[in-house]
Amino acid sequence: MASRDSSYSTHLIDGDGIFNVAGIETFMKEVKLAECGLSYALVSIMGPQSSGKSTLLNNLFGTNFREMDAFKGRSQTTKGIWMARCAGIEPCTLVMDLEGTDGRERGEDDTAFEKQSALFALAVSDIVLINMWCHDIGREQAANKPLLKTVFQVMMRLFSPRKTTLLFVIRDKTRTPLENLEPVLREDIQKIWDSVPKPQAHMETPLSEFFNVEVVALSSYEEKEEQFREQVANLRQRFHHSIAPGGLAGDRRGVVPASGFSFSSQQIWKVIKENKDLDLPAHKVMVATVRCEEIANEKYAAFAANEEWCKLEETVQSGPITGFGKKLNSLLDVYLSEYDAEAIYFDEGVRSAKQKQLQEKLLQLVQPAFQSALGHVRSGTLDKFKETFDKALERGEGFSEAANNCIEFCMAQFDKACADVVIEQANWDTYKVREKLQRDIDAHVASVRAAKISELTSSYEEKLKESLSGPVEALLDGANSDTWPSIRNLLRRETESAVLGFSSAVSGFDMDEDTRQKMILSLEDYARSVVEGKAKEEAGRVLIRMKDKFTMLFSHDSDSMPRVWTGKEDIRAITKTARSASLKLLSVMAVIRLNDNDTDNIEKTLAVALVDSSNSAANKSITMVDPLASSTWEQVPSSNTLITPVQCKSLWRQFKTETEYSVSQAISAQEANKRSNNWLPPPWAIVALVILGFNEFMTLLRNPLYLGLIFVGYLLVKALWMQLDVSGEFRNGALPGIISLTSKFIPTIMNLMKKLAEEGQNPANNNPQRNQSKINHNALTRNAVSSSASSNVTSLDNEKEHSSPSKYE
Ligand SMILES: Nc1nc2c(ncn2[C@@H]2O[C@H](COP(=O)(O)OP(=O)(O)OP(=O)(O)O)[C@@H](O)[C@H]2O)c(=O)[nH]1
Incomplete structure (x- = not known):
C-alpha cells in the first residue's frame, strides 16, 4: 500500500485471518512504538461495508487507507x-x-x-468508532444493528474488560439536529444491549459499565464536503491528548505497554482464532511475563558483551583493581536501570520478579570476578601482614605485641579494601574470606613463633652444651669422691641459669603455661642428656683414661716430677696407689649419678672383686662368689649404667695386662741402678790390698817423682771422669754406662788434644780462669742433659738411641 508522507500502514491481519507478524514488527520499528511506553492510543473503526470508513479515517487522521472509487460503485475494498x-x-x-x-x-x-475482528478491536482498542448512516437511526432493519449485537456479545467474552469508548459517527446527517437524533440512537443501543444474552454476573450490569458512549454526526462527504471537512477537523481535536484523564481514551487500566503491543496483539488474535475466552488481565500478565523476560535477556546479553565489563573481568584475574566494586556497581546499575525503564509499564509483580531474576543472573555472572577481587584483597593483606610483622620484629618489638598490632592493622586494612570490592546489589558476605585471612595470619604467626622459639631453644641448648661438656669431662677425668656431686652442682647451676634466661626470652611470645613448662622441661632434659652423653663418651674411653691415670701416678712423684728409679722407691706401694686411682676412675665412670639420692657401692664392690680378691686368691686360694659376674649394678637402674660389672672386670684385666710392662720395666731399672752404684770392691779385698801393698805404697810416697807422677795421673783421670760424666753414665746400670762411655771416650780425647794444641798455638787462651769457667759450663750442660735423659724410665731407651757426641759440644 502506498503511504502518505507522515503515515505508515500495514496489513495487520489478512482476509484469511493470518496475522502479519513481520508486518507488525516492521511497523513498530517504523513508528518507534516501543519507545512510547503507555503514551499511545489505539482507535478502531467498524461499520457496514462501503460506509465511508476509510474515507473518514484518511480525512480524520491523515492516513492512507484505500478508499473505494465512487464511480465504480459500492463493493468491498x-x-x-x-x-x-x-x-x-x-x-x-x-x-x-x-x-x-x-x-x-x-x-x-x-x-x-x-x-x-470485532472482539480483537474491542480487546486492543481504546476507542472504537461505529460508523453508521444517519438514516439507519431508529430503523428496525438498520445495517448496524447486527454489528452492535456482535460487539455486545463478544464483549461478554472478555474477562474484566476495560472501559472502551464507543464513538458513534453518524454519516450523512440530515437537517434533524443531533440533539434529537442522539436520544433515539442511545435508545436503539440500549435496546440492543438489553437483547444481548448476558452471563449471570452481568445480568444487571448497565451498558455504561463497559462502554463510554459518544455520538458525533458528520455531513455527507460526497454532497457537503466542505462541511464534512470542517466537522472532521473539529472531531480530530478530540483525538489530541486523548489519553489524558477525561479524554476519549481516558481509561488506561488495561493498556499494554507499547513495547508489548506486537506480542500482545498476536496472542489476542491467537486466542480469538482458537475461539477461547479472552482473559485480559491474565493476558496482560502473560504479556508482561514474556516481555519482561525478553527485556531482561536483552539486558543480560548486553551486559555480558559490555566492553568495560569484559576488560574488568579479564584484569581482575591477574591482579587487584582499584575501585572494583564501584565500577561494577555502576555498570550493573546501568543495565538494571535500563531494564526498569523498559519494563516499567508492565505488570508490577511480573516486572519486579523478572528484575530480580535479571539481577541474580547478572550477579551470578560477576561473582567469579568478585571472588577474584576479594582473593586479591585477602592475599594482598596477608602479604602486607607478613611484611609489617617482619619489620616490627626486626625493630625489636615484643613478639605478641607485634603480632597483635599487625593483626589489628591488617584486618582494618582488609575491611577497608573489602568495602572497595563489595557489590552493593549483591550484599555478598565477606565474612568467610575474612575468617580465612584470620586463619592464614594466625598460621603465619604460629609458624614464625615456632621458628623463633626453636631458634631460642637451639641457642640455649648450644650454651648448655658449651657450659657443661668441658667441665663434665674435666670432672670425670679427676675421678674422685666429689666428681658426681660436683657434676650435679654444675648441672643444677647451669640448668637454672639457662631456664631463667629462656623463660625471660619466651615471655614475650604469649605462650600458654603448659607449653612453657614443657619447653623448660625439655631444656632441663637436654642439659641432663648433655651430661649423660659426655659421661657415656668418657666411659667409652675409660681404659685409656685409667692407663693415663696409672702412668701419671706411677711415673711421677708427688710433685708431679718424673720419677727416677734410684732403688730407694717402693714400687709395690706406688703401683698399688696408681692402680687404686685407676680403679676409682673406673668406679666413677661405671654409672651416671645425677640424682642427689643416687647411692651405690660400686667402688667397694670393684675394690673387693678386683683388688682384694686377687690378693686373696693369690695368697690364700679362697674360692668365693664373683660379685662382678652380672650385667647390672645393685641399686642402679640399667638406664644409668655406663659400664656393667662384667665389662668392669674385663677392663680391669686388660688394664692390668697393659700396665704390667711399665711396672716390670721400673723394677728392672731399679735393679740395674742398684748394681751400678755398687762399683767398689768388697771391704776384705780393700783390707788385703792395704796389707799386701803396704811396702809398694810407702815406696811411692817416699819417692817425689813417683808422687808427682801419681798426682798428674790423678788429675788426668779426674778430668776425664768429669768430662765423660762417668758417675752419671753408670746411674742407669753398668752395661749401658760402659757402652755410652766407649762411644764418648775417643771423641773426648781427640777434642781435649785439639784444644790443648790450639792453646799451645795461642798463648792468649792460656788463661787458667777462663778455662776453668769453660769447664764448669760444660759440666753444668752435661748435668742438665744427664738429668733430662734420666727423667723417664720408659724414655731411657730412646735417649740412648738418640744421644750423640755432638750433643755435648
Ligand atoms: N453518501 C456518502 N458517500 C460517501 C461518504 N464518504 C465516502 N463516501 C463514498 O462511499 C464509498 C465507499 O467509501 P469507502 O471509504 O471506501 O468505504 P468503506 O466503508 O471504507 O468501504 P469498505 O472498506 O469496502 O467497507 C466511496 O465511493 C465514497 O466516495 C459520505 O460521507 N457520504
Missing part, C-alpha cells in the same frame, strides 16, 4: 484489518481499519470473521 499511525496527533495514535461487517462478498457464513 478493505479486507481483514489494516493498521496505520495517525499523522500529527500526539501522543502516538494508531488506527485500525476493519473489514466491513455486512459485506455482500462474505455473506452470512463469514460472520465468524466479523465477530473475531
Whole structure:
C-alpha cells in the first residue's frame, strides 16, 4: 500500500485471518512504538461495508487507507484489518481499519470473521468508532444493528474488560439536529444491549459499565464536503491528548505497554482464532511475563558483551583493581536501570520478579570476578601482614605485641579494601574470606613463633652444651669422691641459669603455661642428656683414661716430677696407689649419678672383686662368689649404667695386662741402678790390698817423682771422669754406662788434644780462669742433659738411641 508522507500502514491481519507478524514488527520499528511506553492510543473503526470508513479515517487522521472509487460503485475494498499511525496527533495514535461487517462478498457464513475482528478491536482498542448512516437511526432493519449485537456479545467474552469508548459517527446527517437524533440512537443501543444474552454476573450490569458512549454526526462527504471537512477537523481535536484523564481514551487500566503491543496483539488474535475466552488481565500478565523476560535477556546479553565489563573481568584475574566494586556497581546499575525503564509499564509483580531474576543472573555472572577481587584483597593483606610483622620484629618489638598490632592493622586494612570490592546489589558476605585471612595470619604467626622459639631453644641448648661438656669431662677425668656431686652442682647451676634466661626470652611470645613448662622441661632434659652423653663418651674411653691415670701416678712423684728409679722407691706401694686411682676412675665412670639420692657401692664392690680378691686368691686360694659376674649394678637402674660389672672386670684385666710392662720395666731399672752404684770392691779385698801393698805404697810416697807422677795421673783421670760424666753414665746400670762411655771416650780425647794444641798455638787462651769457667759450663750442660735423659724410665731407651757426641759440644 502506498503511504502518505507522515503515515505508515500495514496489513495487520489478512482476509484469511493470518496475522502479519513481520508486518507488525516492521511497523513498530517504523513508528518507534516501543519507545512510547503507555503514551499511545489505539482507535478502531467498524461499520457496514462501503460506509465511508476509510474515507473518514484518511480525512480524520491523515492516513492512507484505500478508499473505494465512487464511480465504480459500492463493493468491498478493505479486507481483514489494516493498521496505520495517525499523522500529527500526539501522543502516538494508531488506527485500525476493519473489514466491513455486512459485506455482500462474505455473506452470512463469514460472520465468524466479523465477530473475531470485532472482539480483537474491542480487546486492543481504546476507542472504537461505529460508523453508521444517519438514516439507519431508529430503523428496525438498520445495517448496524447486527454489528452492535456482535460487539455486545463478544464483549461478554472478555474477562474484566476495560472501559472502551464507543464513538458513534453518524454519516450523512440530515437537517434533524443531533440533539434529537442522539436520544433515539442511545435508545436503539440500549435496546440492543438489553437483547444481548448476558452471563449471570452481568445480568444487571448497565451498558455504561463497559462502554463510554459518544455520538458525533458528520455531513455527507460526497454532497457537503466542505462541511464534512470542517466537522472532521473539529472531531480530530478530540483525538489530541486523548489519553489524558477525561479524554476519549481516558481509561488506561488495561493498556499494554507499547513495547508489548506486537506480542500482545498476536496472542489476542491467537486466542480469538482458537475461539477461547479472552482473559485480559491474565493476558496482560502473560504479556508482561514474556516481555519482561525478553527485556531482561536483552539486558543480560548486553551486559555480558559490555566492553568495560569484559576488560574488568579479564584484569581482575591477574591482579587487584582499584575501585572494583564501584565500577561494577555502576555498570550493573546501568543495565538494571535500563531494564526498569523498559519494563516499567508492565505488570508490577511480573516486572519486579523478572528484575530480580535479571539481577541474580547478572550477579551470578560477576561473582567469579568478585571472588577474584576479594582473593586479591585477602592475599594482598596477608602479604602486607607478613611484611609489617617482619619489620616490627626486626625493630625489636615484643613478639605478641607485634603480632597483635599487625593483626589489628591488617584486618582494618582488609575491611577497608573489602568495602572497595563489595557489590552493593549483591550484599555478598565477606565474612568467610575474612575468617580465612584470620586463619592464614594466625598460621603465619604460629609458624614464625615456632621458628623463633626453636631458634631460642637451639641457642640455649648450644650454651648448655658449651657450659657443661668441658667441665663434665674435666670432672670425670679427676675421678674422685666429689666428681658426681660436683657434676650435679654444675648441672643444677647451669640448668637454672639457662631456664631463667629462656623463660625471660619466651615471655614475650604469649605462650600458654603448659607449653612453657614443657619447653623448660625439655631444656632441663637436654642439659641432663648433655651430661649423660659426655659421661657415656668418657666411659667409652675409660681404659685409656685409667692407663693415663696409672702412668701419671706411677711415673711421677708427688710433685708431679718424673720419677727416677734410684732403688730407694717402693714400687709395690706406688703401683698399688696408681692402680687404686685407676680403679676409682673406673668406679666413677661405671654409672651416671645425677640424682642427689643416687647411692651405690660400686667402688667397694670393684675394690673387693678386683683388688682384694686377687690378693686373696693369690695368697690364700679362697674360692668365693664373683660379685662382678652380672650385667647390672645393685641399686642402679640399667638406664644409668655406663659400664656393667662384667665389662668392669674385663677392663680391669686388660688394664692390668697393659700396665704390667711399665711396672716390670721400673723394677728392672731399679735393679740395674742398684748394681751400678755398687762399683767398689768388697771391704776384705780393700783390707788385703792395704796389707799386701803396704811396702809398694810407702815406696811411692817416699819417692817425689813417683808422687808427682801419681798426682798428674790423678788429675788426668779426674778430668776425664768429669768430662765423660762417668758417675752419671753408670746411674742407669753398668752395661749401658760402659757402652755410652766407649762411644764418648775417643771423641773426648781427640777434642781435649785439639784444644790443648790450639792453646799451645795461642798463648792468649792460656788463661787458667777462663778455662776453668769453660769447664764448669760444660759440666753444668752435661748435668742438665744427664738429668733430662734420666727423667723417664720408659724414655731411657730412646735417649740412648738418640744421644750423640755432638750433643755435648
Ligand atoms: N453518501 C456518502 N458517500 C460517501 C461518504 N464518504 C465516502 N463516501 C463514498 O462511499 C464509498 C465507499 O467509501 P469507502 O471509504 O471506501 O468505504 P468503506 O466503508 O471504507 O468501504 P469498505 O472498506 O469496502 O467497507 C466511496 O465511493 C465514497 O466516495 C459520505 O460521507 N457520504
